Amino acid sequence: MKKTLITGATGELGSLIINFLNKKNSTSDIAVLVRDTKSKKALQYAAQGFDVRQGDYNDPDSLIKAFKGIEQLFLVSGNDIEARIHQHENVIKSAIENQVEHILYTSTVRKIEDSSSPLFPVVNSHRLTEESIIASGMNYTILRHNLxxxxxxxxxxxxxxxxxxxxxxxxxxxxxxxxVTRKDLAEAEANILTEPEHHKNKIYKFNGxxxxxxxxxxxxxxxxxxxxxxxxxxxxxxxxxxxxxxxxxxxxxxxxxxxxxxxxxxxxxxEKSDLEIILGRxxxxxxxxxxxxxx
The missing domain is CATH 3.90.25.10 (UDP-galactose 4-epimerase, domain 1)
Structure with a gap:
């Protein structure tokens, strides 16, 4: 597996992805992004042999440093809806500066993208992030999650x-x-990260x-x-x-x-879902x- 960094490593989805990846790949190939390297979870990752890196979506300098040597980046979307677009731009620009080859992003399914959508604040931030990633020149995989x-x-x-x-x-x-359960999403996304060459420049819809x-x-x-x-x-x-x-x-x-x-x-x-194809079950x-x- 290429040198891979998982953001949101102390969160529920990020933790699950890391666990699934670790079953198939060496810990030396897996970097994890944390805001606090002294937190309990970060110390556990370090003890397990993962490459623990400090970074904050709001701090571009920390991201530029954290992304050095990374070949593929898994961006777990930020949970601050108002700040999300700015935070994601920081991540994307830092990835470009470090010549990251492939970026994967957790987005959302949707039917309506304009302001008539009840979920416009959520949908719009994901839409704009997707557009920035596609325009970045990096290989990408967009992962549109259902609830x-x-x-x-x-x-x-x-x-x-x-x-x-x-x-x-x-x-x-x-x-x-x-x-759809986080566990199923995490397993599918670990499968993609393990064999990324099959998933370049694709948009997947992950529904139950x-x-x-x-x-x-x-x-x-x-x-x-x-x-x-x-x-x-x-x-x-x-x-x-x-x-x-x-x-x-x-x-x-x-x-x-x-x-x-x-x-x-x-x-x-x-009606359509790519999830079970990626899961194989x-x-x-x-x-x-x-x-x-x-x-």
């Missing part, structure tokens, strides 16, 4: 909350999503193999928890006022509203994911 299955409990609550309320309360109407709405999820949870769970899709004003009364922070309410409207608009319902079903999450 992580792991957001389901974040959107609807964990086991205790569901058992207490016996209700899913989310303004996503009848919208469906092809949720089934489109589910929250009515279906409520029925699956009813079966798993052996308690009747219902689904209610309120109007936006009712949802936001109810969430405010529970003490939920306004930024969280805004995020839930934005993604619920995106789901309702069909932004995450996809079926993706994990959402029923199995829910069973593991809500047992």
């Amino acid at each position: 992580y299955a792991e957001v389901i409990p974040l959107f609807i609550g964990g086991k205790e909350q569901i058992l207490q309320t016996k209700n899913i309360f989310l303004p996503s109407e009848n919208g469906k999503s092809n949720f 193999n089934e489109a589910l709405n929250f009515e279906k999820i409520s029925r699956l949870l009813s079966e798993i928890l052996k308690a009747r769970v219902t689904y209610l899709s309120p109007n936006i004003n009712t949802f936001e006022s109810t969430m405010k009364n529970t003490g939920l922070p306004s930024e969280i309410i805004g995020m839930l509203t934005m993604f619920s409207l995106g789901i309702a608009a069909g932004e995450f319902e996809k 079926k993706a994990q079903s959402i029923k199995t994911f829910l069973q593991e999450t809500y047992i």
Whole structure:
């Protein structure tokens, strides 16, 4: 494998990718980017023999130093939506300066790219990053992710909350999503990094193999928890006022509203997927994911 650097190495997706890569490749070929080299996770990586490098998306000088000798770069998108475009430009420019051969980027699936999309702030930052990467002259692989299955409990609550309320309360109407687990995404992306020559200058759509709405999820949870769970899709004003009364922070309410409207608009319902081709197997079903999450 070419000398590869994984950004977001202490995050959930980055950690999973590194674990999968390590099963097939030498740790000496894998560099990991961390903001704090003294953090517990960074020290663990160092002890395992990984090439630990310090860098921050907001600090171009740190990135230029961190990317020295790197042949392929896996860019896990930043989670600060407002700062994301600027941060990604820092990464791309630093990669160009270091003559990185191949950049891979975690983007998002979408149907609508203009400002009419409920998810425009998210979609636009990914779209602009994709355009910058393609224009950079580096080989690229764009990885368009559907919603992580792991957001389901974040959107609807964990086991205790569901058992207490016996209700899913989310303004996503009848919208469906092809949720996909981080573990499946990480395994597929480790496969790509191991044999990058087959994936140059391609855009992949990584979707789960089934489109589910929250009515279906409520029925699956009813079966798993052996308690009747219902689904209610309120109007936006009712949802936001109810969430405010529970003490939920306004930024969280805004995020839930934005993604619920995106789901309702069909932004995450996809027929085509490249995921199982790259995996060489079926993706994990959402029923199995829910069973593991809500047992």
